[in-house]
Amino acid sequence: MxxxxxxxxxxxxxxxxxxxxxxxxxxxxxxxxxxxxxxxxxxxxxxxxxxxxxxxxxxxxxxxxxxxxxxxxxxxxxxxxxxxxxxxxxxxxxxxxxxxxxxxxxxxxxxxxxxxxxxxxxxTKGITVHYLIFTTFAVKAGDTILVHAAAGGVGRILCQWAKHLGATVIGTVGTAQKAELARAHGCDAAIMYTAEDFVGAVWRLTQGAGVAVVFDSVGKDTFEKSLRCLAPRGLLVSFGTASGPIAPFDVFELNRLDSLYVTSPAFVTHTRDRSELLRRADALFNAVASGIVxxxxxxxxxxxxxxxxxxxxxxxxxxxxxxxxx
Ligand SMILES: NC(=O)c1ccc[n+]([C@@H]2O[C@H](COP(=O)([O-])OP(=O)(O)OC[C@H]3O[C@@H](n4cnc5c(N)ncnc54)[C@H](OP(=O)(O)O)[C@@H]3O)[C@@H](O)[C@H]2O)c1
Missing domain, CATH: 3.90.180.10 (Medium-chain alcohol dehydrogenases, catalytic domain)
Structure with missing residues (x-):
């Protein structure tokens, strides 16, 4: 045909x-x-x-x-x-x-x-968000989280869903217009990282506490700075490299920065099993139907x-x- x-x-x-x-x-x-x-x-x-x-x-x-x-x-x-x-x-x-x-x-x-x-x-984007916020790091009420590219496809779903779970959501975006969109879709605060150093902004917004987790899909331009936004024992979830591949780094940095964790999860690992794929799809469709996302x-x-x-x-x-x- x-x-x-x-x-x-x-x-x-x-x-x-x-x-x-x-x-x-x-x-x-x-x-x-x-x-x-x-x-x-x-x-x-x-x-x-x-x-x-x-x-x-x-x-x-x-x-x-x-x-x-x-x-x-x-x-x-x-x-x-x-x-x-x-x-x-x-x-x-x-x-x-x-x-x-x-x-x-x-x-x-x-x-x-x-x-x-x-x-x-x-x-793709919603199932990715589902595994990121329920499996990679189980977001819960009281957590403060940082999401890069917050107005993007994945970002916008992630911010809304995490907000619904009770998290305080800080997003980063490239333009003022995207900052407005991020705030309209779950972000409590949106940092324009093209105009302001996002590490300083995160420390100011969290009164020096740092965030529990960073969801970083930008990669090269944000990786090292993302580590510096984390509270002790916080987790950096590096799940994309829109700005390019991340430079090699010394794992001892994680020790020096107060026992941090880093992970780089993949969609395929979280959907390979058919029952897992169907369970995540069901949760996503329900989140959309109920207006959570x-x-x-x-x-x-x-x-x-x-x-x-x-x-x-x-x-x-x-x-x-x-x-x-x-
Ligand atoms: N690991 C996984 O399982 C998985 C699954 C799905 C998606 N992903 C990743 O998630 C990310 C988001 O995917 P998406 O499809 O929803 O795209 P998107 O977030 O809508 O678009 C990418 C955004 O990244 C930001 N960005 C920062 N620096 C950039 C640069 N140098 N070049 C281009 N963009 C840059 C831009 O937002 P600002 O203008 O606000 O900076 C841009 O709009 C991607 O990195 C993708 O590979 C990973």
Missing amino acids: RANRIVMDRPGPPSVLRYEQYDVAAPAPREVLIRQTAIGLNYIDIQHRTGRYPLPDYPSPIGLEGAGTIEGVGGNVHEFKRGDRVVYSGMPIGAYADLRLMPADRLVPVPPSISDSVAAGIF KISVDRSYPLAEAARAHDDLQSRRTAGISILIP
């Missing part, structure tokens, strides 16, 4: 993203054919495009997250049928397409209360304009959630 997708012939700038027609085979056993209606745009897509996270082969498709309706099922698929609405996040790469095959094991049913656009916009899709781009979407995300022009529409 003829379909459309984005491919890249080599790593590089947004212009390497090329729109093409391709042939989709009939679903093999345990595979499902999905007519996609919305595709999630994630920072990891930038890392795949630039080659920071290398892809095995070129030309390569791109994209890890999509939602849509099942158009066909292969042999031995009993849990899904034609017409079911589903969402997924993860390998095999190739979500930037209007029609694609996916293993049934990775699919999650979308509840009627959630649109395809919202499902594709929140699935308020979601709007901030930007939609035609799939053919994926390069423009990449440019906006990488240039820090986006806030919140962006999707591609086939």
